[in-house]
Amino acid sequence: MKKSKLVSVVLLCILVLVQTSCWDQKIYERIGFILQLGLELDNEGSMIYTVSVPIVSPDIEGKVEILSTTADLLRESREKVRRVSGKIVEGGKTQHIYFSKELAEKGIGGLLEIFIRHTENQLLANIIVVDGSPKEMMELSAKFTDKPRPTFYVNDLLVSARLSSYAPETRIYDFLIMEFSKTIDPTAPLFRYDKKEIEVIGSALFSGDKLVGELNTEATGLLNTLAGVGRKLQYTYKDKKEAQRIKNGASILIKGAKRHIDLYFDEDIPCIEIKLDLIASLEECSQKIDFSNTEEKRKFEDEIALAIKKDCLELLEYLKALGSDPIGFGEIVRSRHNDYWRSMEWKEMYKEALFDVEVNLVLEFYGAIN
Secondary structure (H helix, E strand, O other), rough: OOHHHHHHHHHHHHHHHHHOOOOOOOOOOHHHEOEEEEEEEOOOOOOEEEEEEEEEOOOOOOOOOEEEEEOOHHHHHHHHHHHHHEEEEEEOOOOOOEHHHHHHHHHHHHHHHHOOOOOOOOOOOEEEEEEEHHHHHHHHHHHOOOEEEEEHHHHHHHHHHHHOOOOOOEHHHHHHHHHHHHOOOOOOOEEEOOOOOEEEEEEEEEOOOOOEEEEOHHHHHHHHHHHHHHHHEEEEEEEEEOOOOOOOOOOEEEEEEEEEEEEEOOEEEEHHHHHHHHEEEEEEEOOOOOOOOHHHHHHHHHHHHHHHHHHHHHHHHHHHHOOOOOOHHHHHHHOOOHHHHHOHHHHHHHOOOOOEEEEEEEEOOOOOOO
């Protein structure tokens, strides 16, 4: 019996040691989960911290509660917000992080580092740059009566924009990986807003963690194609010969793209040749073209391909002037020409790069247009 009691006591002690306790339990009803976070600068250069927390009480008509404060540190801001919320505000469910353009120009890498320092933070939140005030956008969107809850509304906008190649997909881990790799620069969706809606207007371009420029939606689509990550792209071709006509040019839907990059050096100058093979459908056209005539069809395809080439070269020169390398030419140099990579500063050599683009376009569907 003594031996049996001893075994029971030992087992009881083991169970006490291995069983989890509730010292750190979090009661759902007492927590305010941050779904959106906005960061910007005030007139004195201090950081404005704004969060949206869903309202679950049936006694309140609003969809979300907007809380805002000013502080120098994110954790300091969160603690200030907790003092007025009535709930324990936590960031484990954050879906979107908005940065004003002014703040992004100063660099956002240091602000994002906090998200990898604590296990409560997820790294899947979308990074978004706002043309205007994130605080104002969040307050206005909370009052949209014909839109879903702001978080779901923005999610729908992002999904639609990505499918159409109007905006990149950039999450916290994407941004930090690219920033620290120093071989490819991040991009992020760019938003604009008014009292009625939020609009995706293209992409924000970074050099390291600093905002240096922006692209509209069509240029963003071309960038995604050049980077090899595009899905589909609506491209509008303007015919200079028909510039005086009300209906001018053509609209095509690029449904498939294959990209090949050759990178070599001519007296240490990077020479970058990009070949694009594009499959597209013709959706609208102002010209009278006999597509059953192989030569006439090929001539029309070459005209559009030449326009795409021109736009791509202008885009590449713009990126070079900004010092932004979102396509990842630096990564190609590092992986294929590592000795050269170690012997120079890529950002400086990137300014001297020479580009050439070859575009081969095939219209596989053109309907009954004649």
